[in-house]
Amino acid sequence: MERKPVNFIKSILIYISRSKLSVVGGILLSVLTPVLLVCILIDIKGTVQNPYFGFLIYLILGPLFLLGLILLIIGLFMSRGKEDIGLFTFEYIAEQLARPGRYIRIRRHLLLSLLITLTTLFLVAFVSYTGYHYSESTAFCGQSCHQVMEPAYATYRNSPHSRISCVECHIGEHAQWLTKAKFSGARQIFAVLFDTYPRPLPQPITSLRPVRETCEECHRPEMFHGDKLYIKDRFLPDELNTHVQTVLLMKIGSGGYQGRQAHGIHWHVAEDHQVFYKHTDQAQEEIVQVWLQDEGQEIHYFKKPDNNEAMGAPLLAMARKMDCMDCHNRPTHIFRSADEALDEKMITGAIPPEVPFIKRQALALITAPYETSDAALQSVSRGLKEWYAANYPDFTGARKPLLDQAIAGVQQAYRENVFPEMHIGWDTYKNFIGHKNGTGCFRCHDGRHVSQNGQIISRDCNCCHIVLAENEPAPDVLHLLKQALADKQQP
Ligand code: HEC
Ligand code: HEC
Ligand code: HEC
Ligand code: HEC
Ligand code: HEC
Structure with a gap:
């Protein structure tokens, strides 16, 4: 056989x-x-x-x-x-x-x-x-659980970090963080399946691996140096949507390296000036104690209470050592304010600035409360069409394409920053990089944090930047710079 x-x-x-x-x-x-x-x-x-x-x-x-x-x-x-x-x-x-x-x-x-x-x-x-x-993969992290991750994913896609993957910041290479991340990932999948996740997702997130390790894989602030010119383009809510600019000479500074002294804004990252703080709220906005360990000596600052402010709120958590995240808490999930979102669309031309009053009208429509994204987008479209039909009828005729483009741009500005289904409105997530509404740097640099011997954490405007122009049409300083360059090029 x-x-x-x-x-x-x-x-x-x-x-x-x-x-x-x-x-x-x-x-x-x-x-x-x-x-x-x-x-x-x-x-x-x-x-x-x-x-x-x-x-x-x-x-x-x-x-x-x-x-x-x-x-x-x-x-x-x-x-x-x-x-x-x-x-x-x-x-x-x-x-x-x-x-x-x-x-x-x-x-x-x-x-x-x-x-x-x-x-x-x-x-x-x-x-x-x-x-x-x-x-x-980014597709898995950002797109599988669509509704939950949409805000994080949409903002990530519009950020300077959109070419690095989620895991490069959120997980990292060490086995310990990897296991932690996979376990918490599994838990999150259950939260999505059974619809028990919080809306909006809480921040700050505590499961991020030590942030200096993460960011310093690519950035080394101790090697930064000097000042840098920041130009911010804005549009006023008038008929012409007047284009104005704010120019700041930002004292980026350095964490000090190879004999160079730490100075300017990144002075905070130097190992020999360590700043610690305690806060009383989950969002880390209310900072009541700060202390600085500076080359052996220690300075304690306490926040002076406002007249009508009850201080005694219990301190949350342990002392936190300041790191990148205390300023760059939104390096990639950047939620813009309604104003900034429109400015950004106008500077890129997604919203044509030649449509009269578009800034003012759009702002009013996108800042109204809505239950769902769709409702908001429809309201934007209907609202703008009605207003222009009543006030600038040529935008329903010959110049209709311009208005249509503007509507699409305004809708996009809304869609990229507001997520009603996740209870994320225009100001849900605070950005600590500047001092909007007294948060960010002014959580400490508000002139109210005083040490026993009377030292105050600086609130001097020139400590961090020199404001060369503020919301000016065609600022002199930019004109001067261009002029200087032109003079130099002429023999
Ligand atoms: C450049 C680093 C970086 C990258 C890349 C990144 N994140 Fe984040 N992410 C952060 C930081 C920092 C926070 C914490 C913000 C805080 O605690 O205030 C955060 C917070 C979050 C949160 C909590 C909600 C929030 O906005 O605070 C989610 C969800 C999230 N990230 C998902 C993602 C997804 C999905 C991707 C990829 C599509 C991604 N992240 C890519 C740095 C990053
Ligand atoms: C895997 C590499 C990588 C990691 C990790 C990373 N970044 Fe970046 N970062 C980049 C790249 C690339 C750019 C874009 C540079 C450019 O556009 O010129 C950038 C840009 C930036 C900028 C400048 C943004 C701007 O508007 O010009 C800041 C601030 C920044 N990163 C902060 C951080 C912080 C804070 C972390 C840690 C949470 C971090 N980065 C983690 C690669 C990284
Ligand atoms: C005290 C607050 C603070 C701390 C702490 C801080 N930064 Fe910054 N950083 C700033 C500010 C303010 C700017 C300039 C304004 C802006 O980017 O909007 C800046 C700019 C940057 C830039 C862009 C620089 C450029 O030349 O365009 C990078 C990259 C960066 N920081 C990375 C980091 C990293 C990484 C850490 C942690 C090791 C860190 N920063 C710690 C406040 C801080
Ligand atoms: C947790 C508290 C805290 C926060 C938040 C904070 N700082 Fe500071 N900063 C300090 C302390 C403490 C000092 C040292 C005392 C002083 O110089 O007034 C300091 C000093 C400075 C200095 C002077 C450095 C030098 O050369 O002596 C600059 C510039 C500065 N901070 C910029 C910033 C900027 C920009 C932000 C926001 C993006 C910020 N700081 C956020 C606590 C803080
Ligand atoms: C502790 C550091 C610090 C101090 C003190 C400070 N600023 Fe700023 N300021 C910043 C940073 C950082 C930004 C940039 C934020 C960003 O990149 O969007 C900024 C942004 C600004 C802007 C531009 C805002 C915008 O986006 O249009 C103006 C105007 C301004 N500051 C004015 C002032 C004035 C006036 C004072 C004095 C009362 C002051 N600042 C004190 C750190 C500081």
């Missing part, structure tokens, strides 16, 4: 059929293998752009495939007729070897088993590797 490969496969099937577990496993495998292979091929070719596609392949089909494989193997080993599985036992091989002329068949069987084993190993490795990678 000659055993052909067909018989060989037949005998494997018989063994499988002896155990219910391996039957289930076998069915899973035979259904999933072709589906999975086709899906992976499609994914590699990049034909399907839907983020759920990756989720389906790597986090559902992949693990199911592994489950099938495990069931099959467990079933085989547990099956009763173990003694019959000649193929898998040494006795069988020994018996075959004992018979002359059988080597060829044995070799064929061994090769076949080896091939199956290797393919399986490869598939297992491939599925776990790609699954793992997929769980690290």
Whole structure:
């Protein structure tokens, strides 16, 4: 009786059929293998752009495939007729070897088993590797749980960090943070499935790995130096949407490096001037104690209470050592104010500034409260059309395309920053980089933090920047700079 490969496969099937577990496993495998292979091929070719596609392949089909494989193997080993599985036992091989002329068949069987084993190993490795990678991808983090992550993802996409992946800031390389992140990730998936996540998502987030380690992988503020010119473009809410500019000479400074003294704004990151603080609220906005360890000496500052302010609020948490996040808490999830969002669209031309009063009208519409995004977008469109029909009728006729473009731009400004479904309005997340509404730098630099011997954390405007122009049309200073350059270029 000659055993052909067909018989060989037949005998494997018989063994499988002896155990219910391996039957289930076998069915899973035979259904999933072709589906999975086709899906992976499609994914590699990049034909399907839907983020759920990756989720389906790597986090559902992949693990199911592994489950099938495990069931099959467990079933085989547990099956009763173990003694019959000649193929898998040494006795069988020994018996075959004992018979002359059988080597060829044995070799064929061994090769076949080896091939199956290797393919399986490869598939297992491939599925776990790609699954793992997929769980690290921006598509998974930012797009799978659409509603929850939309605010974070939308703001990320409009930020200078949109080319680095979420995990580069949120997880990092060390095994300890990796495990922590995967566990909290699993918890988050449950929160999404059962709809128990908080809206808006809380901040500051405490699970970020030590932030200096993270940011300093790419930025080294101790090596910064000197001042830098910041120009902010704004539009006034008048008929002409007058373009004005604010010019600041920002004292970026340095954390001190190779003999260079720490100075300016990044003085805070130097190791020999460590600043610690305690706060009384979750958002870290109410800072009541600050102390500075400066080359051996320690200065304590306490916040003077306002006349009508009850101080005694309990201190939250332990003392926090100041790091990048106390100023750059929004390096990538930058939620703009309504004003700034419109200015940004106008400077890029997404909202044409030649539409009269567009800044004023748009601002009124986008800052009204809405229940859903769709309601807001419709209201913007209807509101602007009605107002221009009544006041500037040529925008319903010949100049309609300009108005349509403006409407699209205003809607985009809204969509990028406000997420009613997640309870995120215009000012939900504060940015600490400047001193809008007295937060940010002014949480300490407000002239009210005083030490025992009367030193005050500076509120001098020139300590951080020199305001060269504030909301001026065509500021002199920029004119001078351009003039100086032109003079220099002329011999
Ligand atoms: C440049 C670093 C960086 C990158 C890249 C980054 N994040 Fe963040 N993310 C942060 C920081 C810093 C915070 C904490 C803000 C705080 O605590 O005030 C944060 C906060 C969050 C929050 C909490 C909500 C909030 O806005 O405070 C979510 C959710 C989030 N990130 C998701 C993502 C996703 C999804 C991606 C990729 C699409 C991503 N992040 C990419 C730095 C980053
Ligand atoms: C993987 C590298 C990487 C990491 C990690 C990273 N950044 Fe950046 N950062 C960049 C790149 C790239 C740019 C864009 C530079 C540009 O556009 O000129 C940038 C730009 C910036 C800017 C300038 C933004 C602007 O408007 O010009 C700031 C501020 C900044 N990052 C802060 C941070 C902070 C704070 C962290 C830590 C939470 C961080 N970065 C983490 C790579 C990184
Ligand atoms: C005391 C607050 C503060 C701290 C702490 C701080 N920064 Fe800054 N940083 C600023 C300000 C203010 C600017 C300039 C204004 C802006 O970017 O809007 C700036 C600018 C930057 C820039 C852009 C520089 C450029 O030349 O364009 C980078 C990158 C940066 N910071 C990274 C960091 C990193 C990384 C850390 C932590 C090691 C850090 N900063 C700590 C306040 C701070
Ligand atoms: C947690 C409190 C705290 C916050 C927040 C804070 N600072 Fe400071 N800063 C200090 C202390 C304390 C000093 C040292 C006392 C002083 O010089 O007045 C200081 C000093 C400075 C100095 C002078 C450095 C030097 O050369 O002596 C600058 C510039 C400065 N801060 C800029 C900023 C900017 C810009 C921000 C916001 C982006 C900011 N700080 C936020 C606590 C803080
Ligand atoms: C502790 C440092 C610090 C002090 C003190 C300070 N500022 Fe600022 N200021 C900043 C930073 C940082 C920004 C930039 C924020 C940004 O990049 O958007 C800023 C931005 C500004 C802007 C531009 C705002 C905008 O976006 O249009 C003006 C105007 C301004 N400051 C005026 C003042 C005046 C007036 C004082 C004195 C009462 C003062 N600042 C004190 C740090 C400081």
